[in-house]
Amino acid sequence: MYFPLGLLYIAAVLENAHHRVKIADLRALPQLSNSSLEESVVTESLLHVVLSEADFYGITATSSLEIADAKAIAQTLKELHPKAVTIIGGAHASIMPEDCVNDFDVVVVGEGEKAILDIVEKGVRGIVQGGFIKDLDSLPFPARHLLPEKAVFSPKLIEGEKYGEGPKATTIISSRGCPFSCSFCAQPHFVRYRSPELFVNEVKFLQDRYNCHHFRFVDDAFTLDKTRLFKICELLKPLSIHYRAQTRADLVSAEMCWALRMSGCDELAIGVESADNQVLRIISKSETVEDMKQAVRLIKASGMRAKTYWMTGLPKETWRSIELNKRFMQEVKPDRWTLSMFAPFPGCDIEKNPEKYGVKILNQDYSLYSNFSKSFIQTDVASNTELNQHYQDFYLYLASEEWKK
Numbered sequence: 001m002y003f004p005l006g007l008l009y010i011a012a013v014l015e016n017a018h019h020r021v022k023i024a025d026l027r028a029l030p031q032l033s034n035s036s037l038e039e040s041v042v043t044e045s046l047l048h049v050v051l052s053e054a055d056f057y058g059i060t061a062t063s064s065l066e067i068a069d070a071k072a073i074a075q076t077l078k079e080l081h082p083k084a085v086t087i088i089g090g091a092h093a094s095i096m097p098e099d100c101v102n103d104f105d106v107v108v109v110g111e112g113e114k115a116i117l118d119i120v121e122k123g124v125r126g127i128v129q130g131g132f133i134k135d136l137d138s139l140p141f142p143a144r145h146l147l148p149e150k151a152v153f154s155p156k157l158i159e160g161e162k163y164g165e166g167p168k169a170t171t172i173i174s175s176r177g178c179p180f181s182c183s184f185c186a187q188p189h190f191v192r193y194r195s196p197e198l199f200v201n202e203v204k205f206l207q208d209r210y211n212c213h214h215f216r217f218v219d220d221a222f223t224l225d226k227t228r229l230f231k232i233c234e235l236l237k238p239l240s241i242h243y244r245a246q247t248r249a250d251l252v253s254a255e256m257c258w259a260l261r262m263s264g265c266d267e268l269a270i271g272v273e274s275a276d277n278q279v280l281r282i283i284s285k286s287e288t289v290e291d292m293k294q295a296v297r298l299i300k301a302s303g304m305r306a307k308t309y310w311m312t313g314l315p316k317e318t319w320r321s322i323e324l325n326k327r328f329m330q331e332v333k334p335d336r337w338t339l340s341m342f343a344p345f346p347g348c349d350i351e352k353n354p355e356k357y358g359v360k361i362l363n364q365d366y367s368l369y370s371n372f373s374k375s376f377i378q379t380d381v382a383s384n385t386e387l388n389q390h391y392q393d394f395y396l397y398l399a400s401e402e403w404k405k
Contacts, residue, residue: 003152003171005218006060006090006112008142013113016140019120022052023146026069053081056120058112059104060090063346064370067092071103087119089130095186095347097127110188111176113139136176136194141202144170144210153212167242169214170206174199174232178220180248183283183357184273184311186347187220196228200235207239215243223247223256230256233263242266246307249295250287257302267336268299269307275328276321279314282357284349289328296332307336312394313375313387314342315350315357322390329403337398341391343369343376 004025011021057077061070074086088100089108100107108115110130118124133139144152153168177191206212222245223229245260246269260268272292274280280287292308299306310325329337344351344361354361358380369376373395375387382390397403 003154004060005142005171005173007058008144008146009139010058010089010112010116011146012140012143014116014120015143017117017121021143021146022054023143025147025151026073054084056085056087057081058087058089058116061088061092062090063092063095063366065367066090067099068367071100074103085119085125087116089115091186092346101127132177132188132190132192134192136192137198141205144206149210153210167214168212169216170210170212171216171218172199172202172206173218174222175219175224179224180221180286181284181349182271182273183349184314184342186345191224193225193228196231196235199232200239203236203239203241207241213241215241217243217245219245221247221251223251223260226253226256230259233259236263240264244269244307246270246309248287249291252295252298254298254301257298257304261302261304265304267305267307269309269336270295270299271309271311272328273309273311274314274317274321275324276317279316279321282315289324293328293332296334300332300335305335306332307338308334310337310339310394310398311342312339312391313377315359315379316381317379317387317390318381319386319390322394325394326397326403329398333404339391339395339398340372341375341387343372345369 004023007023011023014021057074059070059073061067070088074088077084077086085106086104087106087108088104089112093100093107094109097107097109106119106125107127108119108130109127111133112130113133115124115128115130119128153170173194174196175191175193177189178185178187179189179191181189203215206215224247241264243264244267245265249270249272252268252270257268270292273283273285275289275292277289280289296306296308312322312325342350343366344354344359344364346366350357350359351361354377360378361376362378362384363376368374373388373391375384375391378384378387
């Protein structure tokens with residue numbers, strides 16, 4: 001479901017600088033589809049399937065199972081090609097570079113497009129501050145041509161989790177960053193935008209070159225800049241595409257919803273997290289339950305599907321919170337939902353200041369955090385057992401679809 005846009009942006013920058021680049025998409029290997037690399041053993045023969053000899057190997061990883069896999073890959077690569085330079089980037093390297101320095105020759109903190117040229121052309125090593133790309137329009141389109149078409153487009157992408165298959169689709173992004181400070185998130189707050197014209201040109205390019213008409217826009221808050229949004233919608237309208245996007249409830253208006261719908265948006269998702277205002281306050285959502293309900297109503301009224309993202313196991317969550325979640329679903333009846341369990345990932349404020357939230361972290365082995373149905377904390381109002389029960393109870397309720405009646 002998730003496309004390696006970050007790697008393909010970096011590959012495009014390298015190609016523009018006349019370097020030869022290949023992409024090894026390990027998502028595609030059947031050996032890895034249901035287990036981590038460490039579980040399936042990182043063998044030389046496995047990596048030979050997808051990797052040819054190179055001077056540099058760049059890997060991206062999050063803080064869950066991916067970083068363990070990345071370290072295992074780097075170790076095997078060093079055994080195969082001792083003189084090659086191994087590079088780690090992505091969320092985990094940016095937040096915890098010190099955890100990576102013993103396993104990689106180069107650790108990139110921040111975005112990698114500028115850093116990669118310093119590493120390859122200037123010989124920079126160690127921890128490299130990539131910073132943030134201020135002018136996103138200066139970047140080339142992602143180098144999708146380096147992947148086989150079946151890896152660029154997915155019949156499951158536009159439909160997504162639990163939706164079944166649909167038409168082929170790919171992901172695209174029009175901005176980077178999020179200005180908000182939710183305490184469960186470690187996303188950079190420095191927001192930058194691509195121009196509406198360049199973004200829509202990339203959509204048109206994908207239509208013309210690949211006959212692709214379905215997209216997932218992966219901006220954190222697609223409707224953040226109202227004026228820019230209306231311009232994008234105006235430019236998209238003649239293209240007759242279909243897409244999904246996500247935003248915040250307090251960034252939704254009736255005018256926006258109609259503009260989105262007329263431009264081809266079939267589904268707009270919002271992060272509700274909890275229907276308990278006390279929980280929303282402590283996690284710094286800066287939104288209210290009424291904001292969430294109104295957003296769902298507006299999205300549905302425009303003819304789009306409304307999707308809600310939920311998160312249990314949060315600070316101050318009680319059984320009353322779960323009942324309020326259920327009432328929310330019964331009252332506004334969103335079309336889709338996704339439920340996860342809060343995990344204290346490195347870099348989020350709850351992880352950095354647990355006492356501020358009445359939280360005790362019971363396990364800081366973040367390689368386990370990919371289990372999105374298991375809690376790794378206890379709070380001053382709920383035991384770890386209760387938090388796990390909250391998830392199970394709400395999940396079973398959602399899955400039963402009682403709230404649709």
